[in-house]
Amino acid sequence: MTYLELYKALDYVNHSRTKRMEMSNLVLNDPSLMAPLMEIAFKVDDPVSCKACWILEFTAKKNLASIFPNMDIFAGNIGSVHLDPAVRPIAKICEVLMKSYFQFNDRETREAMNKIHLENVTTACFDWLIGDHKVAAKAYSMTSLLLLGRKFDWIHPELRMILEQNYQNGSAAYKARARMTLAKLR
Template sequence: MTYLELYNALNYVDHSRTKRREMSNLILNAPTHIKPLMEIAFQVDDPVSCKACWVLEFTAKEHLGYLFPSIDTFVHNIGSVHLDPAVRPIAKICEILMKSYFQLKDKETLDALNDEHLESITSACFDWLIGDHKVAAKAYSMTSLLLLGRKFDWIHPELRMILEQNYQNGSAAYKARARMTLAKLR
């Protein structure tokens, strides 16, 4: 499948799990398509990029290791994603990466991510947490930052301060995740 064919196929993906899974299965069966999928995902002003991010998330859930040959591209570009339908899946992928790295201590993930990658993910997560984004992206960022704080000492105090400052103005879902995160920080 060429880049253009992939781009055109993404036009038929909608928000339904069925369509996202179908496209993800195409990628899982041909992992060489990850690179062009990421290229489309990081054309951040193109609405099709959101669809590519959805498919990337489904792919990461099924086989995280397929992202590793392009991890530099992924980490380098996550900070530029700004459309809400794209931010949520990118934040989710970061959470999946951090859980794999810190909780599962997956060797493939440990080998793929270096300190520079972790610092870029940290920066993006803080941006999503304090920015004008939907709760899901903020929640995934809280989890990622909680885990990243195991490696970088300065993260937990900053995370605590942000959560406490924003708690009163947060939605019910934000408050619930913030309470859970703050409890783990104590």
């Protein structure tokens, strides 16, 4: 499948799990599609990029290692994602990566991610947490930052300060996740 064929196929993807899973399986069965999928995902002003991000999330959740050969592209571009339908899946992938790296201490994940990748995830997660984004992206960012704080000492005090400052104005879902995160920070 060429880049153009992939782009056109993504244009027909909708929110249904069936369509997203279909495209994800296509990528998993042909790893050469991962680089063009990421290229489309990071065309951040193109509405099709959101659909590519959905597929990237489905693919990463099913087989996290599938994104490792393109980790430089992924980590180098996550900070540019700004459309809400794209931010949520990218933030979720970051959470899955951080859980794999820190909680599960997965050797393959730890080998695939270097300090620069972790710093890029940190920056993007703080941006999503303090930016005008939906609560899901903020919640995934809280988890990622909580875990990243195990490597970078400065993260936990910053995270605590942001959560305490924004708690009053947060939605019920934001407050619930913030309470849970703050409890782990104490």
